[in-house]
Structure formats: structure tokens, C-alpha cells
Amino acid sequence: MSSEKMDRRKKYTRMVLKESLMKILKVKPISSITVKEICEVADINRSTYYSHFQDQYDLLKQIEDEFIEDMNITLHSYDNNKDEEALQMIEQILLYVSKNRDMCETLFSDHGDISFKNRIMTVAYNHSVKNWVSESNIHKDVSKYGSLFAISGCISVIESWLSNGMDKPPKEMANIIFNLTKNGIDSFSE
Amino acid sequence: MSSEKMDRRKKYTRMVLKESLMKILKVKPISSITVKEICEVADINRSTYYSHFQDQYDLLKQIEDEFIEDMNITLHSYDNNKDEEALQMIEQILLYVSKNRDMCETLFSDHGDISFKNRIMTVAYNHSVKNWVSESNIHKDVSKYGSLFAISGCISVIESWLSNGMDKPPKEMANIIFNLTKNGIDSFSE
DNA sequence: GACACCGTGTTGGATATTCAACAAACAGTT
DNA sequence: AACTGTTTGTTGAATATCCAACACGGTGTC
Numbered sequence: 001m002s003s004e005k006m007d008r009r010k011k012y013t014r015m016v017l018k019e020s021l022m023k024i025l026k027v028k029p030i031s032s033i034t035v036k037e038i039c040e041v042a043d044i045n046r047s048t049y050y051s052h053f054q055d056q057y058d059l060l061k062q063i064e065d066e067f068i069e070d071m072n073i074t075l076h077s078y079d080n081n082k083d084e085e086a087l088q089m090i091e092q093i094l095l096y097v098s099k100n101r102d103m104c105e106t107l108f109s110d111h112g113d114i115s116f117k118n119r120i121m122t123v124a125y126n127h128s129v130k131n132w133v134s135e136s137n138i139h140k141d142v143s144k145y146g147s148l149f150a151i152s153g154c155i156s157v158i159e160s161w162l163s164n165g166m167d168k169p170p171k172e173m174a175n176i177i178f179n180l181t182k183n184g185i186d187s188f189s190e
Numbered sequence: 191m192s193s194e195k196m197d198r199r200k201k202y203t204r205m206v207l208k209e210s211l212m213k214i215l216k217v218k219p220i221s222s223i224t225v226k227e228i229c230e231v232a233d234i235n236r237s238t239y240y241s242h243f244q245d246q247y248d249l250l251k252q253i254e255d256e257f258i259e260d261m262n263i264t265l266h267s268y269d270n271n272k273d274e275e276a277l278q279m280i281e282q283i284l285l286y287v288s289k290n291r292d293m294c295e296t297l298f299s300d301h302g303d304i305s306f307k308n309r310i311m312t313v314a315y316n317h318s319v320k321n322w323v324s325e326s327n328i329h330k331d332v333s334k335y336g337s338l339f340a341i342s343g344c345i346s347v348i349e350s351w352l353s354n355g356m357d358k359p360p361k362e363m364a365n366i367i368f369n370l371t372k373n374g375i376d377s378f379s380e
Numbered sequence: 381g382a383c384a385c386c387g388t389g390t391t392g393g394a395t396a397t398t399c400a401a402c403a404a405a406c407a408g409t410t
Numbered sequence: 411a412a413c414t415g416t417t418t419g420t421t422g423a424a425t426a427t428c429c430a431a432c433a434c435g436g437t438g439t440c
Contacts (some may be wrong), residue, residue: 005399007397007398007399007425008233008397008426009398009425009426010425010426012233013426013427034386034387034388035387035388036386036388042200043198044427045387045427046387046388046389046429047390047391047428048427050388050389050390051426051427056389080393105401129288184417196397197396197427197428197430198427198429199396199397199427199428200395200396203397211398224416224418225417225418225419226417226418234397235397235399236417236419236424237397237398237419237420238396238397238398240418241396241397245418260391
């Protein structure tokens with residue numbers, strides 16, 4: 001797929017607007033942020049903003065979209081059908097999160113978009129737990145609840161890990177998450 | 191004096207081109223630097239460069255000009271007619287240099303413009319030694335040599351101070367420079 | 381309700397920059 | 411001397427952004 005070359009000015013404008021919003025989101029929620037303020041921080045004209053984005057919510061959505069796309073691409077090379085590979089995938093997810101700690105903390109926070117977690121859950125589900133759960137001998141009518149349970153648990157643990165300054169290395173965290181999830185699924189096994 | 195508001199794009203373009211050249215000057219002399227390279231580092235189109243500057247030497251000269259203008263403005267509030275105030279002025283110069291250490295090191299280096307030191311000498315002369323020497327009872331036919339001697343000595347000491355990572359505080363260095371200069375001038379006194 | 385202030389969404393003309401291309405000059409190699 | 415690769419200086423059309431202005435709506439105060 002050919003990636004068309006974006007004009008430098010456009011690239012720069014979008015970059016600084018995104019950085020600006022991420023910066024402001026650290027100190028106030030999206031509902032209190034104005035387009036005027038975003039532009040002041042970015043040092044970009046307001047009419048230019050409107051030629052790129054509809055409002056502050058549109059900008060936030062595009063930041064999330066890019067983050068999720070980037071995350072998908074990064075994790076795409078890790079497919080897993082076995083327990084050991086599932087563990088590695090969780091570790092990869094944690095490594096990705098740690099590399100993008102700043103972004104993750106801000107997007108996950110109450111200042112951002114509540115539905116973002118749901119989208120992240122979907123990504124994590126598609127990259128790890130989905131295959132894993134289908135590989136397990138689990139009741140079909142319980143399978144999706146098991147997945148949701150596992151993913152929700154993972155997200156919460158990851159958030160807490162971030163808040164604690166990533167006090168444990170990704171590998172160890174992956175083991176913890178893996179064992180918590182595995183035992184939960186195994187207890188449903190026929 | 192009203193400072194006319196510069197278009198943001200222009201301001202940005204000049205800023206990143208200056209930063210780009212300063213960055214490259216750290217690793218190679220001005221004579222080996224191409225306009226093409228400056229533009230690549232700055233991520234600015236080459237034709238835009240030529241709409242702002244004639245060549246790489248022109249850009250360097252404008253960086254120096256701005257530096258000297260800024261230095262002049264900063265030191266302008268310090269006028270000195272007495273020894274104690276002369277000492278304070280030297281300290282102010284050293285404080286200014288320490289605040290702009292990175293810029294000073296690069297512009298003073300062999301990678302830059304040899305004549306830059308002469309220009310800095312002129313600034314220092316106008317802000318301190320000029321009044322100071324004229325206040326001293328020094329032979330008129332020796333006065334200008336005394337000034338040149340003092341200023342050249344100061345510049346060399348400042349360069350060495352920068353190279354040593356500013357190992358002594360500005361106040362102490364000012365005292366050293368002051369006493370070296372004073373004794374030199376006093377030895378010419380009638 | 382009137383008023384002042386702030387932010388929004390939009391507009392049109394001007395400005396600055398991008399992009400691709402070109403001819404020429406320069407430097408290094410054979 | 412010929413060749414190759416790189417950089418220079420310039421050009422013109424297209425694009426993106428800036429700037430100032432405007433009408434409108436929302437908020438808070440009196």
C-alpha cells in the first residue's frame with residue numbers, strides 16, 4: 001500500500017495540535033478544553049485548526065485512532081496459539097504500553113475519552129485473548145464472558161501498573177496477568 | 191520602538207533553520223556545511239531557505255547578529271564608572287555567557303566564524319573596559335593597547351572557563367578577570 | 381432584561397511554503 | 411578529458427496557513 005507523502009506543513013500542523021491537546025489533557029478534562037486554547041498552546045491559527053478538525057473531540061478521536069492503529073501494527077507480528085506465545089503477546093503489549101507511557105496515562109485518564117478503554121480492550125482481545133480463549137476447552141455460552149472478564153482485568157491491572165510508575169518489569173507483569181487470566185479460564189474448563 | 195509582529199510561519203522557519211545550523215556546527219565547520227544539509231535537518235524546503243538567506247554564511251551571520259544584539263540589550267542596564275561597578279559588569283557578562291553556554295561554545299569554536307570573537311570583544315569593550323580604561327589615569331597612546339590587551343585576555347579566559355565546564359562560579363571568575371585586568375592597567379598608570 | 385466578555389464557526393484575501401523540475405557548477409574518479 | 415554524483419540557485423504553480431473580521435451563542439454580572 002503506497003503511503004502518499006504528506007505536505008510538510010500539514011504534517012507539522014497536525015503534529016503540534018496533537019501535542020498541544022495531549023499536554024492540556026494532563027491538567028484538565030476534554031470538556032473544559034477549548035479550540036482557542038489548543039491553538040494558543042500549539043501557536044497555530046484557529047482557522048487552520050478548523051481546516052483540519054471539526055472540534056476538540058474530533059482531534060482527540062484522531063489521536064486515539066492513530067494510537068490504536070500504531071498499536072495494531074506493532075502487535076501484528078505476534079500471533080499466538082499456544083500458552084507460551086500468549087504470554088509473550090501480553091509481554092509485548094506491556095512493552096508497547098511502557099514505551100508509550102505518557103500517551104497511555106493521558107488517554108486512559110478521566111480527562112480523556114471514556115470509550116477509549118473499550119477500544120483498547122478490543123485491540124487486546126483481538127491480539128491475544130481471542131485466540132487463547134477459543135483454544136481453551138471452555139463453554140461456548142461462557143466464552144465471551146470469560147474474554148470480557150480477562151480483558152477488563154488486564155486493562156485495570158495495566159492502569160494500576162502505570163500509576164505505580166511501572167514498578168515491575170513488563171516480563172513479570174505479563175506472568176502475573178497470564179496466570180490470573182489462565183486460572184480464571186481453566187476453572188471453566190469441561 | 192514597536193516590534194512589528196512577524197508571521198508565525200516565517201518565525202518558525204527562521205527558528206528551525208537557526209537551530210539546525212547550530213546543531214550541525216557542533217560536529218563540522220561552516221565551510222563543510224551545505225544548504226541542503228541544513229534544510230534536511232530543519233525539514234524545510236530548500237527554495238524556502240533561499241527566500242530567507244543567501245547561503246550558509248548568511249544564516250550564521252544572522253545568528254551572530256541576533257546573539258550580539260541580545261547581549262547588548264541584556265547588558266545595557268549595567269553602566270559602570272567605578273571599579274566596583276566594573277566588577278559587577280564583568281560578572282553580568284559571565285552570567286550571560288553561562289546562560290547561553292551552548293550557543294557561546296558553538297559560536298566561539300573553530301567551526302564557526304573567526305571574526306565572531308572580534309565582534310564579541312567589541313561588545314565587551316563597549317560595556318565595560320572602555321569606560322573603565324578612560325577612567326584610569328593611563329597614557330593616551332597606550333590606552334587602546336591596554337583595552338585590547340584586557341579584552342583579549344578576558345575572551346581567552348572565558349573560552350577556557352567554558353571548556354572547563356564553568357568550574358568556578360561567575361562571581362569568582364569576575365574577580366579573577368577584574369584583578370588581572372586592573373593590575374595590568376594600573377601598571378601603566380602615570 | 382441589558383450588558384460585557386469570551387469562544388465559536390466561518391469567510392476572503394494575502395502571505396509563506398512546498399514541490400518538482402531545470403540548468404549549471406563543483407568535486408571526485410577513471 | 412570524460413564521466414558521475416552532488417549541490418546550487420532559480421522558477422512557477424499549487425497548497426497550506428495566516429490574519430483580521432464578522433455574526434452568533436453562551437456565560438456571568440448588575
